[in-house]
Amino acid sequence: MLVEQDIREIIIQILSIQPEEIKMDEKLSDSLGVDSTEMVNIVLSLEKKFSVHIDDKQITKFSSPRDIITVIESKRARP
Amino acid sequence: MKDIVITGMGVAAPPGIGIADFWRHMQEGRSFVGPITRFDSSLYPSRIAGQIKGLEPYSNSFSPRLLKKIDLFSHMALVTSDLALKDAKIDLRNFNLHRTGIFMGNTLGGWFFAETELRDLYLEGRGGVSPYMASAWFPAAPQGQISIFYGIKGYSKTVIADRAGSLMAIAYGARTLERGKVDLVLAGGTEAPVTPYALLCCNTYGFLSRKNDTPEKAYAPFDKNRDGLVIAEGAGILTLERLHDAQKRNAPLYARICSFYTNCDGYDRVAFEPEGICLAVAIEEALKEAGFDKDSIDYICADGAATASGDVSETRAIKRVFGKRAKEIPVSAPKSMFGNMLGAQGSVDVITTVLSMMSGAVCPTINYRDPAPECDLDYVPNKVQNKDVKRALVISRGRGGINAVMALERLGDGQKTEKDTEEGYYVS
Numbered sequence: 001m002l003v004e005q006d007i008r009e010i011i012i013q014i015l016s017i018q019p020e021e022i023k024m025d026e027k028l029s030d031s032l033g034v035d036s037t038e039m040v041n042i043v044l045s046l047e048k049k050f051s052v053h054i055d056d057k058q059i060t061k062f063s064s065p066r067d068i069i070t071v072i073e074s075k076r077a078r079p
Numbered sequence: 080m081k082d083i084v085i086t087g088m089g090v091a092a093p094p095g096i097g098i099a100d101f102w103r104h105m106q107e108g109r110s111f112v113g114p115i116t117r118f119d120s121s122l123y124p125s126r127i128a129g130q131i132k133g134l135e136p137y138s139n140s141f142s143p144r145l146l147k148k149i150d151l152f153s154h155m156a157l158v159t160s161d162l163a164l165k166d167a168k169i170d171l172r173n174f175n176l177h178r179t180g181i182f183m184g185n186t187l188g189g190w191f192f193a194e195t196e197l198r199d200l201y202l203e204g205r206g207g208v209s210p211y212m213a214s215a216w217f218p219a220a221p222q223g224q225i226s227i228f229y230g231i232k233g234y235s236k237t238v239i240a241d242r243a244g245s246l247m248a249i250a251y252g253a254r255t256l257e258r259g260k261v262d263l264v265l266a267g268g269t270e271a272p273v274t275p276y277a278l279l280c281c282n283t284y285g286f287l288s289r290k291n292d293t294p295e296k297a298y299a300p301f302d303k304n305r306d307g308l309v310i311a312e313g314a315g316i317l318t319l320e321r322l323h324d325a326q327k328r329n330a331p332l333y334a335r336i337c338s339f340y341t342n343c344d345g346y347d348r349v350a351f352e353p354e355g356i357c358l359a360v361a362i363e364e365a366l367k368e369a370g371f372d373k374d375s376i377d378y379i380c381a382d383g384a385a386t387a388s389g390d391v392s393e394t395r396a397i398k399r400v401f402g403k404r405a406k407e408i409p410v411s412a413p414k415s416m417f418g419n420m421l422g423a424q425g426s427v428d429v430i431t432t433v434l435s436m437m438s439g440a441v442c443p444t445i446n447y448r449d450p451a452p453e454c455d456l457d458y459v460p461n462k463v464q465n466k467d468v469k470r471a472l473v474i475s476r477g478r479g480g481i482n483a484v485m486a487l488e489r490l491g492d493g494q495k496t497e498k499d500t501e502e503g504y505y506v507s
Binding site: 015016017036037038040041044047048 | 142143144147148206209210211213214
């Protein structure tokens with residue numbers, strides 16, 4: 001739940017949107033029209049926030065917020 | 080050029096935003112130049128500028144999400160595009176966006192954005208640089224942002240030609256329209272030079288006034304005490320259409336763009352050729368293409384570089400073309416009131432000239448008190464002059480002797496229309 005909240009906050013802050021605009025199961029490009037530069041910004045913020053390295057293809061603008069949670073949680077679960 | 084007309088105008092300049100506000104303040108014949116307050120400029124030899132105030136109320140069409148991704152120069156280009164389209168009563172849903180073009184002039188790019196990102200690059204490494212840098216900095220960014228915002232997809236260009244850039248952009252837009260490649264053009268320029276690095280570049284070039292203690296008197300073209308120009312930030316955008324298309328949709332008809340010519344002095348890396356021979360050729364060619372008799376020119380909007388090389392060569396060029404009549408033609412540099420917008424200046428000079436045509440009033444060259452040697456034309460000193468302007472020339476010149484001249488002609492009889500009265504941009 002904490003991971004989800006942090007991810008939501010990153011997306012809200014970077015895209016300057018309202019919380020209710022986030023659709024957890026829809027691609028960011030479809031639901032919020034995220035472009036490639038915004039996506040790089042989101043990935044950089046995720047890396048900083050969770051102290052993980054994210055490869056280019058693991059999280060893209062075609063990922064949904066829920067996909068992002070899965071990637072982050074799997075990385076954090078690793079020893 | 081035949082039947083290419085200006086149907087809408089949007090401006091963001093130190094005297095005002097939108098043509099009504101801009102023109103109202105231009106009538107005051109005073110300076111809008113002041114000390115630079117955006118950053119500590121105390122160690123710069125020139126630390127004064129014309130700065131934009133109050134852009135926010137005109138930015139409601141643009142989301143905070145978009146504005147945080149773009150530089151000030153793109154922001155001003157979007158605002159003035161919006162103002163020009165509204166002024167022209169254009170609903171882009173009625174236009175084929177594949178046949179709509181954008182032609183922009185710019186000199187420096189978006190350093191307000193770039194400088195902080197480059198600082199972060201060196202402080203934090205590659206991860207410190209905003210990805211928005213990729214599309215925020217480069218001189219064609221405003222063209223791209225206008226294109227994306229409105230979905231405009233037609234033949235478009237950005238012109239970089241120092242201070243002549245936006246006059247060229249308007250001309251190339253008009254020619255593209257004339258050739259039938261597009262049906263509507265947004266053309267003009269934008270510049271945001273009031274940043275630490277951009278100001279440093281301009282200072283290094285050496286053409287800036289150092290009258291930091293008297294900013295309102297600093298920009299003094301053709302005056303004996305001139306010591307260079309003052310930079311300004313701002314943007315100007317015009318909508319251009321073919322006359323019959325504009326008439327078909329009952330568009331506002333401001334003025335006809337009749338011709339354009341450009342050449343280079345081929346003389347020096349920085350200075351103008353002193354005799355003004357090439358500028359004279361450019362004026363002659365512009366008159367020839369327009370089919371204008373020399374005696375029919377009512378006004379010349381001058382480049383007004385406020386350097387000995389610039390002012391004298393410009394004055395000599397005008398005398399070379401117009402002979403004895405040169406002294407009878409009002410020749411002014413209204414930009415002396417607010418500064419020189421570099422790559423955006425030509426577009427604002429066109430707007431000022433068109434507003435003079437509409438209102439019957441010519442804006443002055445301020446700070447012209449003691450004529451500089453050889454500078455003895457009617458520079459419209461210090462006060463607005465009532466003058467019926469039907470035909471006019473606009474001169475823009477760039478570093479190292481780029482010369483650009485555009486001929487304009489008023490449409491109609493120049494009487495105030497209901498629209499003028501509503502928006503109040505005439506001299507009352």
